[in-house]
Amino acid sequence: MKTKDFYINEAYNLVKEYRSKFDYLKIYLSAGQSIEVNVLNGKIENVSFSESIPITIVGALNGKTATVSGNYLSREKTGELINYLFGLLEIVEKDPYFVIPERELIGKAKADLDLFDKEALFADAENLIEKTVELENLSLSMSDKVKSAGAFYSVYAGITVFANSYLFADGFEKSYFGKGISLIIEDSAENSENKGRKQRAGWWDYAVKQNLLSSDNEVAKKAVERVLAKKGSVKPETGVYPVVFENVAATGFFSSIASALSGTRLYKKESFLVDSLNKKIGSDILTIEDNPLLKHGLGSRLFDSDGVKSKLVNLIERGVVKNYLLSVYSANRLGLKTTASAGGYSNLTIKPGEKSLDEIIKEIDKGILITSLKGQGANIKTGDYSRGAEGFFIENGKIAFPISEFTVSSTFQHMLDNIKEVGSDVFKSSSVLTPSVLFNGITVSGK
Amino acid sequence: MDGFEFFGFTLEDANRVFAEILKKGQFAELYFEFTERVNVSFEDDIVKIAKTSQSGGVGVRVVEGETTGYAYCESFDLKSIIKTGKFASSIASQRNTLTFPVNFSEVKGLSLYSASLILKDFRLQERVKLLKEITGLAYRHSDLIKRADASISDKVKKIFIVNSDGQYGFDTRPFVSLSLSVVAERDGKREFGRSGFAKRGGYELINGDILKNVSDKACKKAIQNLDAKPAPAGVMPVVLGAGESGVLIHESVGHPLEADFIRKKSSAYTGRVGEKVASSLCTIVDDGTIPGNTGSLNFDDELTITEKTVLIEKGILKTFMTDKLNAKAVGIPLTGNGRRESFQYNPIPRMRVTYMDRGEDNPEDIIKSVKKGILCLSFAGGQVDIASGDFVFVPDESFFIENGEVKYPVKNLTLIGNGPDVLTKVDMVGHDLKFSSGNWICGKGQAVPVGIGMPTVRIAEITVGGAEV
Numbered sequence: 001m002k003t004k005d006f007y008i009n010e011a012y013n014l015v016k017e018y019r020s021k022f023d024y025l026k027i028y029l030s031a032g033q034s035i036e037v038n039v040l041n042g043k044i045e046n047v048s049f050s051e052s053i054p055i056t057i058v059g060a061l062n063g064k065t066a067t068v069s070g071n072y073l074s075r076e077k078t079g080e081l082i083n084y085l086f087g088l089l090e091i092v093e094k095d096p097y098f099v100i101p102e103r104e105l106i107g108k109a110k111a112d113l114d115l116f117d118k119e120a121l122f123a124d125a126e127n128l129i130e131k132t133v134e135l136e137n138l139s140l141s142m143s144d145k146v147k148s149a150g151a152f153y154s155v156y157a158g159i160t161v162f163a164n165s166y167l168f169a170d171g172f173e174k175s176y177f178g179k180g181i182s183l184i185i186e187d188s189a190e191n192s193e194n195k196g197r198k199q200r201a202g203w204w205d206y207a208v209k210q211n212l213l214s215s216d217n218e219v220a221k222k223a224v225e226r227v228l229a230k231k232g233s234v235k236p237e238t239g240v241y242p243v244v245f246e247n248v249a250a251t252g253f254f255s256s257i258a259s260a261l262s263g264t265r266l267y268k269k270e271s272f273l274v275d276s277l278n279k280k281i282g283s284d285i286l287t288i289e290d291n292p293l294l295k296h297g298l299g300s301r302l303f304d305s306d307g308v309k310s311k312l313v314n315l316i317e318r319g320v321v322k323n324y325l326l327s328v329y330s331a332n333r334l335g336l337k338t339t340a341s342a343g344g345y346s347n348l349t350i351k352p353g354e355k356s357l358d359e360i361i362k363e364i365d366k367g368i369l370i371t372s373l374k375g376q377g378a379n380i381k382t383g384d385y386s387r388g389a390e391g392f393f394i395e396n397g398k399i400a401f402p403i404s405e406f407t408v409s410s411t412f413q414h415m416l417d418n419i420k421e422v423g424s425d426v427f428k429s430s431s432v433l434t435p436s437v438l439f440n441g442i443t444v445s446g447k
Numbered sequence: 448m449d450g451f452e453f454f455g456f457t458l459e460d461a462n463r464v465f466a467e468i469l470k471k472g473q474f475a476e477l478y479f480e481f482t483e484r485v486n487v488s489f490e491d492d493i494v495k496i497a498k499t500s501q502s503g504g505v506g507v508r509v510v511e512g513e514t515t516g517y518a519y520c521e522s523f524d525l526k527s528i529i530k531t532g533k534f535a536s537s538i539a540s541q542r543n544t545l546t547f548p549v550n551f552s553e554v555k556g557l558s559l560y561s562a563s564l565i566l567k568d569f570r571l572q573e574r575v576k577l578l579k580e581i582t583g584l585a586y587r588h589s590d591l592i593k594r595a596d597a598s599i600s601d602k603v604k605k606i607f608i609v610n611s612d613g614q615y616g617f618d619t620r621p622f623v624s625l626s627l628s629v630v631a632e633r634d635g636k637r638e639f640g641r642s643g644f645a646k647r648g649g650y651e652l653i654n655g656d657i658l659k660n661v662s663d664k665a666c667k668k669a670i671q672n673l674d675a676k677p678a679p680a681g682v683m684p685v686v687l688g689a690g691e692s693g694v695l696i697h698e699s700v701g702h703p704l705e706a707d708f709i710r711k712k713s714s715a716y717t718g719r720v721g722e723k724v725a726s727s728l729c730t731i732v733d734d735g736t737i738p739g740n741t742g743s744l745n746f747d748d749e750l751t752i753t754e755k756t757v758l759i760e761k762g763i764l765k766t767f768m769t770d771k772l773n774a775k776a777v778g779i780p781l782t783g784n785g786r787r788e789s790f791q792y793n794p795i796p797r798m799r800v801t802y803m804d805r806g807e808d809n810p811e812d813i814i815k816s817v818k819k820g821i822l823c824l825s826f827a828g829g830q831v832d833i834a835s836g837d838f839v840f841v842p843d844e845s846f847f848i849e850n851g852e853v854k855y856p857v858k859n860l861t862l863i864g865n866g867p868d869v870l871t872k873v874d875m876v877g878h879d880l881k882f883s884s885g886n887w888i889c890g891k892g893q894a895v896p897v898g899i900g901m902p903t904v905r906i907a908e909i910t911v912g913g914a915e916v
Binding site: 269 | 490493501502517520534538639712715827828834859871
């Protein structure tokens with residue numbers, strides 16, 4: 001991988017050379033390199049090195065747009081790709097909503113978000129292997145009941161560059177560090193044919209800088225606790241319960257809400273939140289913003305994929321929709337202004353409450369705590385919600401026993417209206433920053 | 448142009464790379480890939496999106512025992528490949544380089560599909576015609592259909608694999624998919640229907656019958672769901688329709704029989720070959736040789752010629768699906784299941800076309816046998832936890848059955864079960880084995896196309912996750 005200035009310069013020269021042939025031309029390039037190591041029982045499973053420079057070019061002519069993409073190899077090769085645009089433009093039809101973004105929208109936010117750790121460029125496989133083996137050993141030393149299902153360490157360094165017909169060309173650097181461990185215990189279930197039943201759980205962390213990662217001790221401890229707690233899980237009784245989504249399990253729910261508020265979904269009417277601007281769609285205690293300018297944020301960025309300067313977006317305030325997530329195009333479709341959200345949310349931030357997860361559980365007489373979800377049953381088009389789950393049964397304000405092989409079913413609308421608590425325990429190793437959330441009146445289907 | 452010429456690389460070059468990077472006792476493999484894609488989408492009643500992409504490079508893998516070093520470069524020149532190879536071989540414990548040259552012989556794969564590269568010859572107008580035809584069909588299906596968006600994607604992947612065991616081979620893998628999504632609207636209520644078609648081949652495979660079939664399916668789902676009632680919650684019998692219900696097999700028993708989970712001892716089926724793991728009505732097969740099926744391959748991504756692998760025969764566990772590394776480590780035969788998403792990834796055991804073999808029951812009798820339960824005809828997907836065996840699969844077209852009759856459509860449900868448990872509860876299997884023609888992409892860290900198939904079956908009891916208690 002070459003320097004940020006090199007790629008900015010290449011993108012600049014490309015738009016300069018080809019812009020006269022189009023009404024509008026934009027280039028989005030992201031160069032990245034990474035190393036990932038996987039270790040199992042002290043031995044290396046995998047060491048992977050990657051270096052990739054995907055480039056996407058969008059050209060518009062007479063209200064039509066077309067896209068080409070590939071790997072960035074050289075300016076000449078990219079020029080050949082750009083020439084494919086003309087063949088594509090021949091078949092595309094004129095889109096009455098096509099709009100060239102105004103010059104003043106384009107730019108790079110001036111903010112020092114501290115997103116890049118130079119160490120990422122010099123990551124060394126041997127050193128990472130050593131660290132991964134240490135994490136695995138530490139985890140296994142905490143309990144003689146657990147076995148390893150593998151530990152990993154990964155380091156990524158990347159550069160995002162945007163250039164367009166205005167001869168704007170700029171970029172920013174970003175790095176990620178990640179580590180984690182997955183553990184297994186032997187288990188059995190009564191009245192089951194599943195003779196080889198095991199339980200698997202793990203823990204991990206991601207951060208933009210190496211020194212922001214959780215310690216090995218924190219990661220190992222959490223992984224061991226989580227896997228041991230699953231032993232002997234049973235199906236819960238079918239019924240309607242208060243259900244707490246643990247922070248890590250709540251990320252998917254809020255990510256779906258953000259999708260339901262995205263301009264593209266809304267103009268296509270593929271969202272249960274169509275026409276919700278300035279309307280109350282949820283509980284008073286729900287406030288959500290999308291903050292691309294979060295210091296050290298995993299989803300932080302200085303411009304979106306339209307090249308529009310990033311800024312904070314208030315999405316939901318005390319249950320009322322204040323903004324949608326809009327690109328230049330979807331904003332034009334809806335008669336609104338872009339929120340610099342082309343490419344989706346950045347750091348989706350759910351405003352935390354005062355109570356810890358324990359305090360929330362303490363107030364529940366009989367209910368469910370969900371620690372993980374699976375399946376594609378969250379449908380933001382219709383608002384239907386039904387997913388597979390595992391977690392714990394809550395009795396008299398305490399975790400009573402582990403449960404699995406059940407579903408939670410409701411609708412997004414019911415869930416939004418029935419958020420009774422948001423915790424204080426924000427989960428930070430994700431671009432959805434959410435605390436644990438308590439919903440009332442959710443159907444649980446078990447035995 | 449032959450394959451060597453296309454990638455500008457010879458077997459002598461391969462020997463030069465191996466001589467530079469390979470240490471004694473290691474296995475090395477170069478995976479050359481060049482892929483072209485064309486996508487045309489019809490939205491808002493206009494041809495709105497046209498995209499092409501070209502990508503390619505060389506993945507270099509070095510294996511020593513159970514350890515893999517992997518690296519790739521996005522160009523085909525010898526210097527870059529050697530540099531990349533040195534990263535991959537940095538895992539070596541041995542420092543002596545291999546000195547003797549490898550003698551190569553070609554692996555000729557099966558002939559399950561054929562294709563040529565696409566960008567030379569766009570023929571975009573032909574695709575536009577198909578898109579206009581299918582969206583027109585959807586609008587004519589019913590006045591309730593208020594929106595119809597469709598898209599066609601073609602992909603051709605050209606590969607060349609050469610390894611230090613002296614094998615090399617070429618393959619050109621085409622893939623076409625058509626998808627249609629419609630919105631049905633009545634009295635302010637909106638419902639959605641999706642359907643698709645995928646095959647190894649080009650867009651020219653898409654004919655009028657396919658367009659009609661895809662359109663009918665998508666429209667029917669959307670319109671039915673306007674009248675659907677909330678699905679019930681609780682344990683009950685479920686009838687799975689022929690074809691798409693193969694998702695059940697893929698999730699519940701497919702993934703846990705992939706040999707990497709066996710080697711790592713994380714699958715519930717570890718060490719259980721020869722044991723009864725399913726009802727004796729269940730014969731489960733993973734087949735890589737069905738012509739044109741999206742999961743079929745002339746050889747896998749490690750040059751192993753694909754085969755039809757019987758995983759479970761009449762309830763008895765027979766074998767696991769392997770790639771080279773895991774077959775060797777576990778000490779079981781190669782099955783041709785070593786697959787990868789692209790040159791950027793390491794091959795791992797993956798399914799091809801997984802299905803339950805036909806039984807003897809009449810499909811109508813299966814529905815008639817249910818007093819109160821659910822019939823599921825098509826699916827949005829599924830997911831499994833390998834260790835516990837718990838899996839979900841998510842229907843998007845379901846009905847309530849009462850006293851042996853299909854009563855009304857129901858929606859918003861997920862089915863959840865435990866793989867080893869559910870397979871013992873299969874108590875009726877139809878004689879109507881059918882393969883899905885949809886576009887099924889399996890994600891196990893890497894996305895690869897797979898096929899699924901199933902006859903009509905009854906599961907005596909499984910947890911139905913609806914909202915109605």
